[in-house]
Amino acid sequence: MSTIQDLGRHRYLSQGVPVSGAMDALSAQIANIAVGNPDNAAVIEFTYADAEFIAETDLLIAYVGGGAIFQSGGQILPPERPLFVPSGAIIKLINNPSGSRTYLAVAGGWDVPEILGSKSTCLVAGFGGLEGRALKSGDMLINMQETTSNTQKILHYFEEKLQKISKKYKVDYPGWSLPRQVHLPADGKIIRVVPGNELGWFNGRSIAGFLSAPYIIGRQSNRMGYHLEGAAMERLKNDELLSTAVTPGTIQVTGSGSMVLLMADCQTTGGYPRIAQVAAVDMPLCAQLKPGDAIYFKDITRREAEMLYIEREQQLHKLTIAVQSKFS
Amino acid sequence: MPHKAFKIYYLSETAVTVEFGQQIAEDLLSEVNHLNQLLHEQPFTGFETTVPAYSTLTVFYDPVAVIKSDLPGVGCFAKVSGYLNALKQQVKTAAPVAGDRVVIPVCYDAAFAPDLAEVADLHQVSIAEVIRLHSEAVYKVYMIGFIPGFAYLGGMDSRLATPRKATPRKRVPAGAVGIAGQQTGVYPIDTPGGWQIIGQTPLKMFDRDRGQPSLLKAGDIVVFKAIDIQEFNELSAG
Numbered sequence: 001m002s003t004i005q006d007l008g009r010h011r012y013l014s015q016g017v018p019v020s021g022a023m024d025a026l027s028a029q030i031a032n033i034a035v036g037n038p039d040n041a042a043v044i045e046f047t048y049a050d051a052e053f054i055a056e057t058d059l060l061i062a063y064v065g066g067g068a069i070f071q072s073g074g075q076i077l078p079p080e081r082p083l084f085v086p087s088g089a090i091i092k093l094i095n096n097p098s099g100s101r102t103y104l105a106v107a108g109g110w111d112v113p114e115i116l117g118s119k120s121t122c123l124v125a126g127f128g129g130l131e132g133r134a135l136k137s138g139d140m141l142i143n144m145q146e147t148t149s150n151t152q153k154i155l156h157y158f159e160e161k162l163q164k165i166s167k168k169y170k171v172d173y174p175g176w177s178l179p180r181q182v183h184l185p186a187d188g189k190i191i192r193v194v195p196g197n198e199l200g201w202f203n204g205r206s207i208a209g210f211l212s213a214p215y216i217i218g219r220q221s222n223r224m225g226y227h228l229e230g231a232a233m234e235r236l237k238n239d240e241l242l243s244t245a246v247t248p249g250t251i252q253v254t255g256s257g258s259m260v261l262l263m264a265d266c267q268t269t270g271g272y273p274r275i276a277q278v279a280a281v282d283m284p285l286c287a288q289l290k291p292g293d294a295i296y297f298k299d300i301t302r303r304e305a306e307m308l309y310i311e312r313e314q315q316l317h318k319l320t321i322a323v324q325s326k327f328s
Numbered sequence: 329m330p331h332k333a334f335k336i337y338y339l340s341e342t343a344v345t346v347e348f349g350q351q352i353a354e355d356l357l358s359e360v361n362h363l364n365q366l367l368h369e370q371p372f373t374g375f376e377t378t379v380p381a382y383s384t385l386t387v388f389y390d391p392v393a394v395i396k397s398d399l400p401g402v403g404c405f406a407k408v409s410g411y412l413n414a415l416k417q418q419v420k421t422a423a424p425v426a427g428d429r430v431v432i433p434v435c436y437d438a439a440f441a442p443d444l445a446e447v448a449d450l451h452q453v454s455i456a457e458v459i460r461l462h463s464e465a466v467y468k469v470y471m472i473g474f475i476p477g478f479a480y481l482g483g484m485d486s487r488l489a490t491p492r493k494a495t496p497r498k499r500v501p502a503g504a505v506g507i508a509g510q511q512t513g514v515y516p517i518d519t520p521g522g523w524q525i526i527g528q529t530p531l532k533m534f535d536r537d538r539g540q541p542s543l544l545k546a547g548d549i550v551v552f553k554a555i556d557i558q559e560f561n562e563l564s565a566g
Contacts, residue, residue: 010376010377010388011376011377012377012476012541013377013378013379013388014377014378014379014380014472014545014546015472015476015477015534015540015541015542015545016472016473016474016475016476016477016478016516016534016542017476017541018476115536116536116541122476124475124476124517124519125475125476125517125534125536126517127536194338194340197337197338197339197345239350242350242351242352242381242382242383242384243381243382243471243473243480244345244347244381244382244383244384244386245339245343245345245379245381245384245386246339247339247340247342247343249340250339250340267473267474267475268379268472268473269379269381269471269473269474277338277339277340279341280340280341280342302338302341302403302405303403303405305340305341306341306391306395306403306404306405307403309341309342309391310391310392310395313391313392
């Protein structure tokens with residue numbers, strides 16, 4: 001499934017409107033930075049490698065993530081950097097087992113209407129993105145005509161270079177890249193969590209198991225949430241939780257003791273006890289998981305999670321400046 | 329006046345939850361709505377939005393803006409909870425917030441009410457009695473959640489309490505009015521659902537083109553007004 005996403009719709013949570021947005025916001029942001037876009041520009045989120053598209057005009061694009069490698073005319077196109085694609089090029093996604101979701105940014109961002117402050121696709125209510133739905137074969141997308149001065153500089157660099165060599169039938173790109181991996185822990189299967197408000201509702205053995213045993217991503221996993229298969233959590237307290245706000249990254253324990261990790265399209269409220277909250281900086285790791293993958297949870301403090309969050313934001317800001325300096 | 333228990337807990341890097349209690353009660357709802365209003369009138373640097381629920385108000389913010397702000401405390405959680413604690417002191421003095429009163433026309437005609445006869449049978453009352461009990465009550469919106477524009481209403485006559493359908497429907501149309509357990513509500517969008525459907529409103533409960541997309545908000549007072557098919561068609565067309 002492929003959808004248009006930005007960094008989410010945050011202002012209408014009180015009206016039950018889910019956040020949506022890129023599951024792997026880190027990849028979406030790096031792809032945007034690589035083409036000079038604001039980091040909230042609309043990108044395409046591809047799940048696995050079920051797509052192929054034709055460039056109807058010359059295009060400046062970048063792709064980042066797991067799940068797919070781009071290929072054009074037998075040439076592998078490297079990820080994590082600007083790619084200048086000539087008009088007429090056919091780009092095919094080929095399977096990349098390292099992850100599941102890949103993000104495609106285009107100069108200016110994809111041109112879809114902004115609805116309730118975001119261009120993200122809200123699948124449950126059928127609005128946002130392209131006509132409120134997943135992309136399908138035959139769809140035509142265009143990029144916003146308005147671009148940043150940074151994007152214009154990148155375009156100018158490619159155009160000048162191509163004039164000199166006077167051949168324009170191949171995809172062109174620089175030798176450097178903006179690696180996603182440097183922002184992430186080496187082991188992508190260890191997910192850091194902050195204890196949830198209802199952690200104390202479960203017995204010590206269950207909590208110890210939660211923080212040491214592997215959990216397997218279940219088959220019924222999608223943009224709303226992942227089922228986590230593993231030992232059932234045992235309750236000390238059989239209280240009912242009154243429905244209250246939940247957010248992507250919340251791990252809920254259902255009535256049977258099984259766990260659900262809420263993802264980008266989750267409901268705004270929930271009534272199951274919350275054992276933990278995944279650190280926002282590790283949500284991109286979760287976004288790349290596939291059914292059958294095993295993960296482990298490691299607890300950190302809320303202060304650590306906050307500091308990691310701010311550090312990530314600073315890294316992305318530096319990355320924007322680094323790209324600017326390459327073309328000025 | 330109020331305030332016994334008052335707790336602030338971490339939800340995520342971008343949100344804290346203020347918990348006023350752990351039961352469904354009008355005074356808690358009023359405290360939630362009051363703090364919500366105060367916060368919108370006096371936002372802190374980095375404040376983004378809130379989610380009011382039965383007995384909690386969750387406050388979302390931008391940690392980068394909060395950490396740079398001059399709010400006292402080390403870290404975003406301390407800064408934001410300190411601010412909310414101080415703001416909460418004002419809840420004692422100010423007047424409670426009055427919600428809007430919203431009339432929702434409902435057509436209980438059999439054409440729109442596939443489960444109305446079943447509900448009447450279960451409670452051994454007439455269909456007219458079910459309609460009367462449902463449309464004479466005054467409801468309060470406790471919270472919006474589950475799907476866009478879905479209001480959790482309090483105040484249904486307990487004589488109408490009915491279990492959900494054994495097998496949920498694959499599609500319930502937007503505007504369908506249903507009962508599930510002690511709750512009644514209106515489906516704002518087409519969705520699969522297991523509620524007993526007893527009527528249909530011509531109103532759009534959720535409309536993304538409206539300034540406030542959800543017709544209802546927490547704290548509103550709701551009444552259902554029975555209408556016939558002709559009125560339903562007129563309102564749908566208009």
